[in-house]
Every structure is written in C-alpha cells, then in structure tokens.
Amino acid sequence: MSGPDAQYADYLQAGSLHIQQCDGCGRFVFYPRVLCPHCGGGDLTWRPASGKGTVYATTVIRRRPEQGPAYNLCLVDLEEGVRLTSRVEGVAPEDVVVGMRVKARVTEQDGGPIVVFDPA
Numbered sequence: 001m002s003g004p005d006a007q008y009a010d011y012l013q014a015g016s017l018h019i020q021q022c023d024g025c026g027r028f029v030f031y032p033r034v035l036c037p038h039c040g041g042g043d044l045t046w047r048p049a050s051g052k053g054t055v056y057a058t059t060v061i062r063r064r065p066e067q068g069p070a071y072n073l074c075l076v077d078l079e080e081g082v083r084l085t086s087r088v089e090g091v092a093p094e095d096v097v098v099g100m101r102v103k104a105r106v107t108e109q110d111g112g113p114i115v116v117f118d119p120a
Contacts, residue, residue, distance in 0.1 A: 004032030007046060012113035015106045017051055019082055020044040030082035051104030052120065053078040060093040072096045076117055078104075088117045 004020070011018040020029040024041030035042055058074040072093040076084050086104075088096045102117035 004034060004044070008032040009113075011046070012106055012115070015113070017049045017104050017106060017115055018046045019049045019078070019080060021047045021080075028078075028080040028082050030078075030084060049104065050079050053084075053102050053104065053117065055088065055096060055098055055100040055102060055117075056083060057098060058088075058096045074117075076102060076104075084115060086115055086117055088119065090118045 008018065020032060021027070021044065022029060022036035022039060022041050023043035023045055025036060025039040027036065027038045028047075029036055029038075029044060033044065036044060053076040056075040056077045058072050060070055061073050062070045070093050072087050074086060074088055074096060076086055078084065084104075088100070088102055101120040103120045104115050104117055106113050107116050108114075
C-alpha cells in the first residue's frame with residue numbers, strides 16, 4: 001500500500017481518523033485520493049475529522065448462529081460532508097436508525113485498525 005491509502009492507514013494505526021481537505025476548493029474528500037473529485041485540484045491536506053456524524057442508511061446483516069451474531073452495516077455522513085461505510089456498536093443492530101447521531105472511534109479488528117461508530 002502506498003500514497004494516500006498508506007497515509008490514511010498510518011493515521012488509523014495511530015488511533016486517529018483523518019480525512020483530506022482540498023486546498024483549492026476547501027471541500028473534504030473521502031476515500032483518500034490524489035486529486036480532488038470536486039475541482040480536480042492536486043493539493044489535498046490531511047485534517048483530523050470531528051468524528052461526529054449522522055446515520056444516512058442502515059441494514060441488519062444476519063448470519064448463521066455458528067458465524068456469530070447479527071450486526072448492522074451503515075452509511076454515516078460526517079459533519080465534514082463525506083460519507084463512510086461502517087457499523088454502529090453499543091446498541092442492538094435493529095436499534096440503529098436513519099438520522100441517529102453517532103461518533104467515530106478507531107478500534108482493532110482482524111489485526112488492524114478500523115473506524116466504527118457509537119451512539120452520540
């Protein structure tokens with residue numbers, strides 16, 4: 001892994017959620033890129049994300065009992081204007097609803113850092 005993906009992974013490894021902001025148009029960018037998808041600018045600066053967001057969409061993933069409990073999969077809109085795919089922890093999957101306010105946190109899964117959300 002190299003470039004913006006590696007930088008993003010390094011921030012997560014350090015326990016911090018950072019996203020890029022275009023120096024040209026000022027808009028935030030996620031997933032990490034080398035060019036701004038809004039204006040085409042190539043000057044993207046890493047900024048700490050607030051982590052505050054709102055559930056945009058959610059669904060419950062049900063598995064066979066031997067595979068583990070059900071969990072939610074959701075899209076979260078961060079206050080900065082970007083959307084992430086993740087899950088909300090700390091509540092039953094069925095209790096995650098569109099419009100729910102959430103806060104990001106970096107945790108470990110399968111030996112690496114990931115971003116999950118908790119109810120705010």
